[in-house]
Structures are given as C-alpha cells and as structure tokens.
Amino acid sequence: MTARRAATAAAVCGAFLLAGCSSGFGSDSSAKQETSSGGQKLTVMIGSSGDAETNAVKSATAAWAKKTGNSVTVVPAQNLDQQLGQALAGGKPPDVFYVGSSTFANYAKGNSLYAYGDQLSSKDDFSASLRSSFSYDGKFVCAPKDSSTLALEINTAMWKKAGLTEADYPTTWNDLEKVAKKLTSGKVTGLVVDTSYNRLGAFFKEAGGWITDADQTKVTADSPGNLQALTFVKKMLSEGVMKLPKQVDTGWGGEALGTGKAAMTIEGNWITGAMASDYPSVDYKVIPLPQGPVGKGTLSFSTCWGIANKSAHHAAAVSLVESLTTVDQQLAFAGAFGVMPSRTSALAGYEAKFPEAKVFADGSAYAQGPVTLPGFSKVLTQFDSDLAGLATADPKKILSDFQANAQQVLDSGN
Numbered sequence: 001m002t003a004r005r006a007a008t009a010a011a012v013c014g015a016f017l018l019a020g021c022s023s024g025f026g027s028d029s030s031a032k033q034e035t036s037s038g039g040q041k042l043t044v045m046i047g048s049s050g051d052a053e054t055n056a057v058k059s060a061t062a063a064w065a066k067k068t069g070n071s072v073t074v075v076p077a078q079n080l081d082q083q084l085g086q087a088l089a090g091g092k093p094p095d096v097f098y099v100g101s102s103t104f105a106n107y108a109k110g111n112s113l114y115a116y117g118d119q120l121s122s123k124d125d126f127s128a129s130l131r132s133s134f135s136y137d138g139k140f141v142c143a144p145k146d147s148s149t150l151a152l153e154i155n156t157a158m159w160k161k162a163g164l165t166e167a168d169y170p171t172t173w174n175d176l177e178k179v180a181k182k183l184t185s186g187k188v189t190g191l192v193v194d195t196s197y198n199r200l201g202a203f204f205k206e207a208g209g210w211i212t213d214a215d216q217t218k219v220t221a222d223s224p225g226n227l228q229a230l231t232f233v234k235k236m237l238s239e240g241v242m243k244l245p246k247q248v249d250t251g252w253g254g255e256a257l258g259t260g261k262a263a264m265t266i267e268g269n270w271i272t273g274a275m276a277s278d279y280p281s282v283d284y285k286v287i288p289l290p291q292g293p294v295g296k297g298t299l300s301f302s303t304c305w306g307i308a309n310k311s312a313h314h315a316a317a318v319s320l321v322e323s324l325t326t327v328d329q330q331l332a333f334a335g336a337f338g339v340m341p342s343r344t345s346a347l348a349g350y351e352a353k354f355p356e357a358k359v360f361a362d363g364s365a366y367a368q369g370p371v372t373l374p375g376f377s378k379v380l381t382q383f384d385s386d387l388a389g390l391a392t393a394d395p396k397k398i399l400s401d402f403q404a405n406a407q408q409v410l411d412s413g414n
Contacts, residue, residue: 030114031312038069040316045087045094047080049337056336057324064323070316088112091310095317099142099306101133101370102377107306108136109374114307115139116318122325125343127300133369134304142304143325144342146333148268149363150202150298152176152290153253156283158183158263170290173206173232180241183263190241192253192262195233196384198370199266201299203229205368206292211383211406216373219410222396222403228293230387230395237391244388258282268301269360273338286359300367302342340364375412379405
C-alpha cells in the first residue's frame with residue numbers, strides 16, 4: 001500500500017465515527033452461511049491504485065471462480081473508506097475487502113470483521129510484525145495482502161556531482177547529516193522527508209524507541225530514545241539540510257526526488273513505480289536507512305484481505321483469500337502493480353525477479369509495524385501535526401503531549 005493511500009486510509013472513521021466505527025458496525029451475529037460447494041456469488045471491494053491493480057485482482061478472482069464454480073464481482077471503490085463505511089453501517093457489506101492497518105482495529109472492535117487468519121494454512125508464513133498488525137483480542141483476524149518498508153533513496157547524478165562515491169553511502173546518523181550538508185546547494189535540499197510518524201518513526205526505532213510497547217498496552221512516546229531521535233531530526237531541519245516536501249513545493253518525497261528538489265528522500269517500495277512512471281529519466285539508488293545509536297530500523301505498512309462478519313459466504317471467502325495469497329499469486333501481483341509480497345517464502349522469488357527491491361525486502365525482517373489500536377487515528381493525526389512544526393518546537397513537549405493524549409485514549413478503551 002502506498003504512503004498516499006495509507007494516509008487516505010487513516011481517515012476511514014472520520015465520516016462514520018459517530019455511527020460506531022469502533023463499536024457499532026457489524027455488532028449483530030454473523031449471517032446464516034451458505035454451504036454449497038459452488039454457485040456462490042461474492043463481491044470484492046478494493047481501493048485500487050489504477051487499472052493495473054484492478055485488472056490483476058479481477059484476473060486472480062476470475063481464476064478462483066472458474067476453479068470453484070463460484071462467481072466474483074470486483075468493485076474498485078472511488079472512495080474505499082466512504083463506500084466501505086456506508087456498506088458496513090448499512091448491514092450489506094462486500095464479502096471481501098481491503099482493510100488498512102491504520103483502520104483495522106476500529107473495524108475489529110466493532111465486530112465488522114470475520115476472524116479467519118488462524119484458519120489459513122499459510123498463517124505462519126506471514127512475518128510476526130504483519131500478523132500483529134492484523135490481530136485483535138489474541139486472534140489473527142485477516143491475511144496481509146502485501147507489504148511495504150522504508151529505505152533511503154538517493155539521486156545518483158546529484159550524488160556524483162557533489163563528489164560523493166558509493167563509499168560515502170551513509171550508514172549512521174552522523175553520515176546522513178554529513179552527506180545531506182554536502183548535497184544541499186542552491187535549490188537542492190540534501191534530504192526531503194515527510195515528518196509524520198510514518199517516516200520519523202524509523203528514527204525512533206533506530207534510537208531504541210517507539211510510541212507503544214510491543215503489546216500495545218502501554219504508551220512509550222516520552223522515552224529517551226524517541227527524544228534523541230527527534231532532537232537529531234530537529235538539528236537537520238534547523239540546519240536547512242532537511243526539509244518537508246511542502247517546503248520545496250512538492251506533495252511527497254518521491255516528487256521532490258524526481259523533480260530534482262531533493263538529493264535524498266525516505267520512502268517505501270511504492271516509489272519504484274512512481275519514479276518509473278513519472279520520472280523515468282531520473283536515476284536513483286536505494287539503500288537501507290542509516291543505523292541509529294541502537295541499531296537499524298525501518299517501518300512496515302500493509303493492507304489485509306478483510307472478510308465481512310455479515311457475509312453469508314465465510315468459507316468461500318476464506319478459500320478465495322487463500323488463493324489470492326499463494327506465493328505464485330503474490331508474485332504475479334508484484335509484477336502487475338509493484339507491491340511487495342507479504343509472505344516470507346515469496347520474498348526470495350521477489351528479490352530474484354526485482355533485484356532493485358532487495359533493500360525493501362530485507363527490511364521486512366526487522367521492520368516495525370504501525371499502531372493498530374481503536375480510536376488512535378485522532379491522536380496520531382494531532383501527533384503528525386505537531387511533528388510538522390518540529391523545526392521550531394520543543395521535541396520533549398511534542399512527545400509528552402502525545403504521551404498524555406494517547407494514554408488517555410488507551411485508558412478509555414476507545
């Protein structure tokens with residue numbers, strides 16, 4: 001899932017929060033189940049990145065339908081959050097649909113999702129981080145559709161022009177600051193990065209921090225590691241060697257890199273498709289994020305195949321998801337629209353087929369997944385807003401404010 005789609009998904013409960021996004025959708029028991037071995041009609045709703053993704057999903061579901069004697073209608077939503085929210089609130093949801101990690105917990109708490117993850121024969125082939133992102137109340141609810149991790153992207157022409165070589169690729173924070181200074185010249189900024197927690201969180205991990213504990217039962221935002229991370233980032237912002245995309249009149253890091261306004265950025269594997277499509281003449285190198293004081297770190301993002309609790313086709317839907325998450329099918333999706341497989345056993349084939357994506361794939365082994373707690377979207381939005389002003393703000397206050405707000409949400413159980 002791309003960063004831009006992830007950001008959109010974060011607002012899933014906005015229009016429907018009062019309707020019970022975290023506690024009302026699907027509160028009735030699941031529908032009476034159809035048990036026929038064929039002839040069932042399923043609907044799949046997706047938030048598509050374009051025709052390539054839509055056609056790939058249609059092809060994959062058609063193959064399953066032909067094999068099983070069922071039928072599948074794929075609905076590419078114009079606004080997945082809105083259309084899915086309306087369908088769930090109305091009691092007539094699609095059988096299978098995309099669910100982002102940022103909104104998963106709200107749907108799970110509201111009993112909108114059928115928990116089928118533990119039924120999957122391949123359940124242990126998904127990384128612990130991805131399984132955790134889509135688990136609720138001790139149950140593995142839904143299968144991760146794909147995954148993304150962050151890395152550092154470098155404009156190779158600018159790198160060479162600055163007199164830098166491969167030996168200068170940054171492996172530590174100090175290295176990163178040093179090369180960012182050297183690359184900053186005229187209208188070019190050394191590093192352009194979105195300051196949301198979905199980017200700066202990687203620095204938290206590299207300093208030994210994160211915003212919650214591993215079980216998401218305690219908020220840990222005001223930790224020394226997180227403060228060290230934000231202090232370092234603020235230093236780079238204050239020096240002018242790091243800027244936000246909007247400060248260089250771009251919408252995201254990939255655009256800044258592609259238009260020559262940034263020599264480096266931090267984005268996920270979604271950048272490969274965007275660069276090939278929008279900036280095919282720009283050569284760039286992808287390397288792991290530089291290690292911090294404690295070690296390496298990156299973040300992972302994903303979407304799962306949700307199955308509606310109110311669907312009358314649970315068994316058929318699980319069978320469909322099994323088909324959509326085979327190693328071969330995940331590699332086919334990777335080739336069709338650029339996503340990275342969520343199954344560990346598919347990564348070797350993915351790296352062989354797309355060697356330029358090896359850095360992203362390697363990051364899956366140590367990536368930190370997102371916070372997946374009900375009602376957390378609002379405090380994370382405020383956190384991102386505060387982080388956007390980091391250059392002139394007090395890092396300690398940003399963290400302490402989030403600590404208080406997030407703990408309140410956690411204590412309330414929303």
